[in-house]
Amino acid sequence: MRDWFKHLFGKKWDHFARLDARAFPTFAPGSVWLVGAGPGDPGLMSLHAFYALGQADVIVYDALVGEEILTYANPQAELHYAGKRGGKPSPKQNDISLKLIEWAKQNKRVLRLKGGDPFMFGRGGEESETLHNAGVKFRIVPGITAGIGGLAYAGIPATHRDTNQAVIFLTGHDETGNVPQAVDWHAVATAAPVIVMYMAVKHLPSIAQKLVEGGRDPHDKVGIVSNATLPHQSLMVTQLGEAGDFVQQNEVPTPAIVVVGPVVDYAKILNWQEKD
Numbered sequence: 001m002r003d004w005f006k007h008l009f010g011k012k013w014d015h016f017a018r019l020d021a022r023a024f025p026t027f028a029p030g031s032v033w034l035v036g037a038g039p040g041d042p043g044l045m046s047l048h049a050f051y052a053l054g055q056a057d058v059i060v061y062d063a064l065v066g067e068e069i070l071t072y073a074n075p076q077a078e079l080h081y082a083g084k085r086g087g088k089p090s091p092k093q094n095d096i097s098l099k100l101i102e103w104a105k106q107n108k109r110v111l112r113l114k115g116g117d118p119f120m121f122g123r124g125g126e127e128s129e130t131l132h133n134a135g136v137k138f139r140i141v142p143g144i145t146a147g148i149g150g151l152a153y154a155g156i157p158a159t160h161r162d163t164n165q166a167v168i169f170l171t172g173h174d175e176t177g178n179v180p181q182a183v184d185w186h187a188v189a190t191a192a193p194v195i196v197m198y199m200a201v202k203h204l205p206s207i208a209q210k211l212v213e214g215g216r217d218p219h220d221k222v223g224i225v226s227n228a229t230l231p232h233q234s235l236m237v238t239q240l241g242e243a244g245d246f247v248q249q250n251e252v253p254t255p256a257i258v259v260v261g262p263v264v265d266y267a268k269i270l271n272w273q274e275k276d
Helices: 001-016 047-055 093-105 123-135 146-153 185-191 203-211 240-249 262-270
Strands: 031-038 056-062 080-081 110-114 135-143 167-171 192-198 220-225 235-238 256-260
Touching: 031 047, 031 093, 047 135, 056 093, 080 240, 093 110, 093 123, 093 240, 110 123, 110 192, 123 192, 146 220, 146 256, 167 185, 167 256, 185 203, 203 235, 203 240, 235 240, 235 262, 256 262
Parallel strands: 031 110, 031 135, 056 080, 056 110, 167 192
Antiparallel strands: 192 256, 220 235, 220 256
């Protein structure tokens, strides 16, 4: 493990070598680690995530895990793509879970690598539950979710004491790929000043309409952060009442995080990347 970290961090190794070895848990054969790779920038991954990449025998990664992150993988590891992007053919969730179990029972170290955080709209709960039911040992390694880290890279704080003491996190589609039907849109519209939405660009016209009908001010600012934390990150700003037309008339890159509320205005002064 020390040799791998020395190779990875090069001249920075002396700093990491001073870390207590006990800080890194044992990645045992026959176990599965569900690891959050963060919002995109490899530098935002945790040390445990880097360690898992270097130790894994099998790596099952999602669409939101960039190629640069995979360059840190164990060269001998098997790489398996299991990406899910809206409207495109993708592996079924149950099939993915069954393969994780199969590889673990072959006594392999299995890394399930997910963009963001496994437990924030990442199906980590479903997969770890299946592993538990199959008697497979697993570990959760949290990651920085795009709904917080991605906004920060655009100069948008998820919370600010002058604007909000609450945040709502919302997925833009349900398991069928449609606008979530089980959501109380009035409650979502009125319960918190800030709403952060994942995977919402496709259905933003319908979602924006439901929020306005639920009592949200149509003049509320909407920020759309595309390719968050990556070199080609972009920020588009509109109003809630115009958001539907905006995404239909403009090419909005995905993946993207959509944020509604007064915190969007802070990008004018806090977008630190534009100041570099």
